[in-house]
Amino acid sequence: MTTHVAAPPAAAVEGTAAERAGDLLSRLGRRARSIASIARPITWVLLAAALGLWLGGLILGWRELVIAAVVITAVLALCTLFLIGRTAYEVTLDLNRTRVVVGERAIGALTLANGGSRAILPSRVVLPVGAGRGVFDVGRLAAGDSVEELFAIPTQKRGILQVGPVAVLRGDPLGLFERFHRRDAPVDLFVHPRTVLFDGQSLGFLRDLEGLPATDLSPDDVSFHALREYHPGDDLRHVHWKSTARTGTVMVRQYEETRRSHFVIALSRQPADYREPEEFELAISAAGSLGLRALRDSQRVEVRVQGRALPAGSGKQFLDSLSGLQHSSPREGSIVELAGVVGADLALASVVVLVCGSRTSAEQLRVACSRLPFGARVLAVVAETGATPSLRRIGEADVVTVGALDQLAGALRKVLA
Structure with a gap:
């Protein structure tokens, strides 16, 4: 007996291929943006200048242009070497208080530890605080070592400041390339408004523990108002039995609503x-x-x-x-x-x-x-x-x-x- 397996529709195959191509392009785009983010604006200017000098020197045959292109290209190549290296710090960000009043300083500590088996080369650590940022220079850190950096955050304005995430920055001495590695989650610092304390109780507005009586009548509250005849559906717990025995008619209590x-x-x-x-x-x-x-x-x-x-x-x-x-x-x-x-x-x-x-x-x-x-x-x-x-x-x-x-x-x- 021969079994025939139906081939997938051509449209389905084309759709799958298109999705794979789209995913590939998306990954390539993210990788290109990641690489492009390493270069500073001045770097792109130097790259364009080097390209122009190479073309001009080769086309026109000017040795001076070629030499200038070689120098710029060599500088760019040497600066990229500073990006090589591990930045696998174990980062701990600790604020002594996450809530302060306007004018107070928030004190914190940033701990960087090398939990690996190899040393980590010198780097810079960037700590964003609101719209600003602090930069710490960290020297070479041997395996198993750690370093602690203390910092203070002034609070002149009320608001919620986001402290972090901590980013480890690797770059060259000329500032042509920068590579960031984010290492922790941000922490919110609440800067509370100034307040004053009052003496006394309840601000003096409410002198009655049970609340302020209103004019609305209610079948159930704490402020007794009057008696009335029983109506079908009334709660029997509020029947006033003495008045009922005296009048021969079932009487229930009626209350005033109170404002708590x-x-x-x-x-x-x-x-x-x-x-x-x-x-x-x-x-x-x-x-x-x-x-x-x-x-x-x-x-x-x-x-x-x-x-x-x-x-x-x-x-x-x-x-x-x-x-x-x-x-x-x-x-x-x-x-x-x-x-x-x-x-x-x-x-x-x-x-x-x-x-x-x-x-x-x-x-x-x-x-x-x-x-x-x-x-x-x-x-x-x-x-x-x-x-x-x-x-x-x-x-x-x-x-x-x-x-x-x-x-x-x-x-x-x-x-x-």
Whole structure:
């Protein structure tokens, strides 16, 4: 019996061949880019000059051009020899702290070890830090040896700095060729905003442990309001048996809903609300100080900015989120739209703090406060660098203006007086 095996379709064979050719070209392209990245811009200029001199010397028969071409070619060839060698360091990057406050220095250590059986020739190690970088010259490292380099990172601005990845750089003395080998994963350094501590409990806003009573009635809460007749579906646990026995009608308890200690911070990051970058930083520091105080008082804290909510489950998480905060785009709305989002999403907030800059008008604050949850205590903090602390009323809200972070605690004491 003869078995016939069907040949694959010609289209399938062509498709497979095309895919293989594409993969080959892709690998060749990556290898070419890797080789091209070794040469510095000046190297390409010298290569072009050498080629031109070779052609000119051979075509025109000028010995001087040929000699110049030989010299340049020899220099390029000698410089490539410096790329030869092992750079198999075992790299350890250690920061003593991954979270610092603006103005503090982050201290770190970079350890390079030779875990191989042969020596590693001298090289340079590049450590990127944010937009800058540090360069360390490492001498010849024998097998089994290690070297430690200490460094300090100044932090003049709030933000999240990426430290690393460490790159081992091999190159020539003339700087014509450079070869990088990345050796570790980057580490994030959080530069937190400055904050101040407050004395006292709960910022003085919530004096009732059970919360602030609202006008909404509820069948189940902690604030007793009145009795009413039983309706089908009511929870029998709330039947008031003494009144039922006295009146002959089943009576159930009715309660007032209460607003728990729900602390909300609405921080505007709209550039139009701030006169200068320092005001934005002051507003972030004020919001951070208020949020940390509320968290220490075991309140539930929610933080909203234009476009999103910031994590605030703990003080570290809250400050981390403030570290990376940037201005919003105009289409994400002003403080009025931000207040509208708070009013719609956090209707049971007990305290709402609006934080903005000096360019926010009184009318904007009035409209923003009108959109906040009904019955909530409202405080507005206006950051205006260099201003004298002041207190005013806009509608039902207390509005404090602070010109520096250390004025915040005194301004809040005036509100509570």
